[in-house]
Amino acid sequence: MKNISLKTSLVLVTIVLTMSSCIHDEFEEPPVTTIPEGTILTIQDLNSIYFSDSVAQGTYKFTEDYSVYATVTMDDKSGNIYKSAYVQDGTMAINLHLLSSGGLYEGDSIRIYLKGLTLVTYSEMLQLDSVHVDDNVVKVSTLKYIEPEVVTIDQIKTGGYKGKLIKLENVQFVDGDLGSTYADEENLITEDRTIEDETGATMIVRTSGYASFAGTALPEGRGSLVAIAGIYNTTNQLYLRNTGEVIFDQRRFGDVDTLVYYGFDDIENGTPVSTADWANIAEVGALFWTGNNNGENGSVKITGDGNENTNWLILHELSIANGVMQFSTRAGLLTGASLGVYISTDYTGDGNPQNASWTELTANIATSPSGSYGDWTASGEVDLSSYSGDVYIAFKYNSDAGQSGVFYLDDFLIFS
Template sequence: MSRIRIILPVLFTLGLFVGLSGCVKQDFEPPKKYEIPLGHVMTIQGLQDFCPPGNIHKFTGDTSVVAVVAMDDKSGNLYKEVFIQDANSGAVARLQSSGGLYQGDSIYINLKGTTLRRYRNLFQIDSVHVDKNVVKRAVGKEVEPKLTTIPDLKAWDHTAQLIKLENVQFVVSDTSKTYADSENLEYGELTLQDEDGNTVMVRTSGYAKFADTKVPNGMGSIIAIASRYDDDLQLLIRSTDEVVFNQPRWDMFEGYSRITIADYKELYTGSTAQITDDIYVEGVVISDDESGNYYKVLVINDGTSGIEVKINQTSLYRDYPVGTKIKVRLNGLYIGAYGGQVQIGGLYNGNFGNIDASQIAAHIEISETELEVVPTLLTIDEITDEHIGSLIRLDNVEFISSQLGQTFANEGSTTNRTLKDCSNNQIVVRTSNYAEFADATLPSGNGTFIAVLSKYNATYQLYLRYLWDADLFGERCQ
């Protein structure tokens, strides 16, 4: 009887195993393979012509584009997208999921279910499903980069295509940086320049595997995708191995002679003129645009004099904060004046204006950083024209009593207030309504005032850089 008790459970277990194994399918089916017809074939340029700017088109039939993957998202510099190109044009293919397409894949994309559009002026094929839309015809078919120049790139002839630039380098101020900020996952924007001063941005994702790689401090060649964002050209690199800067840097100031700012001012003859001599000035930034009291202006001083450098770019303080020594290559820039004060600038609509942002790297270079800027101690009656463009310090001064209780600037307009000393010598304090301290109430006491000295025609004016430079909290004059 005991033997029966032992054998029956064993038989039951064996039967259960056999029964269960009979329910398991031994021949596994491969993943479903989609039939992807080639259909009508169009070129990338044909697609762009078919869907011009401002239009969106979703495909419902079997139309295909044949291309090669020029850049994939393996490096992290792209996310769920690849750049493809054929013999003449390029485009972005935005993928429904990351991976599956790799650099050198020769493919055709059946466009059924995808959408053609432009995002910030960049032509895209949106909603590509790698399994349902793409057929790989071959692998390892590398795209040959097109040798070009920065000016040719800006003609938009190579958008979304793999290009190569030679004899280029990163601007000096970028050579201490990394390609991007991986810690904060922020994009890096670096400036590349050629020997003629033409520039282009190299943009890198904070997710790129090489985000923390230090930028090379040399000159050479670079291979990258020529992308765009609105009207801004952006280069996207696939690998730092394709940034070959193994040659000595060239110096854009080689062969140039330095002149003082005082000498530069003497070149002004009363009308706007382009500078054609190989000369430059060098000075320390004594005021930038951080507080908003200056707009698109840097004030530099070299000890002989100071001057405003007009630049068509905001937030200049990020690259050129107070205490930064810069060189300004003057050949090609313009000398002009506003309110009788000589300035460095460019040309705008035929008139004296700002240096174009695209020309900053061609004319301005940082030579030193974090220098101490010490104001010159003066009294109001000691101020002369030789102090214009200087940071000065006035002691024992105060705002006139009739203006107490008012703000530095009235709403909606740049405003003049009056500062005086105890002998009743007076000077104008001029404040933009865009200054961050514009709505601050004038301090009511006596004390120290630090500001940049300017002049409009015959009137001296002080421009405050920061609110804390108006240290007027002592007892007023008797």
């Protein structure tokens, strides 16, 4: 038994020594694949190549060593696009159709090796087809985010921003889309929503049913959004990267906070205006503003008598901030009399308004021929944003001897 144990031990020692002689101090590394660079092109060069007369059948395949440097502006991790990315350089933008999802992320600065890739258009969007991230892409750096270009809806529709990262300001979703989500998350159906600007120009926001934010409710306000300007055949459309870039934190067009409104529909016809809200003061002469009411519509008016007159119709003290004023006037039989609208920050509300400082505001005031009446005239939006705090607003009628005329005032509104 001792002889057997000794032999066994000798065999084991021999095996260990043999194995030790086979162990290397350094591990073997896999071969490094180098992606050639070749001639450098821009995305604008790609566009020129594709739309040149030499390109047949709507495709162009690169057979030599070329590269283009660009930055990723939209990846597919949100699910709003699939096996796809948008990149742009200092000239233009292009879509990358990837062989598999992932691998490219917003802010990646990359070099795209073009040999073997094909230039195509997919529904009028220029595209590099069948991009293999490992074989065709070299990451130069990361987190190199591109600032979106601020444009208008009408500018996008010119076709000069295809594939680019853009920012729209002062837009909102149309009334008919409010209450909806970006897409049909439950049934994974892609849907279109519509935004509009204050000119009435509209554009589609297209969202995949697979997008991570498909089931998010549309914001109801107005503001800015960042998106990729896409196109599908002849339809311009926007692709959102995430809803954090949809900042609708302002009121919708037309939404206001009304500070005061006077339609004068309850005014008594033919009697001088005498309310707690309006002071009716004859500084010179004996004219006063009176009610004008036919039983359905009311207004106030002042009628000249051919003498020298200065009359004030002064609204009660009002505290404003970022205010806007609107009103309507009508004139008739004018022979030199005038009407203006004024603001004061030092009028006390008592006594002669002549003792305070008044600034005339710019507004459209009605006029008329001397022998007839003119039409109602909208004042336009009178900007009061330079005034903050307590103010008085007044309408001042003036006439010299021999001058006369009639002025009507209605639909007086101040809002913020």
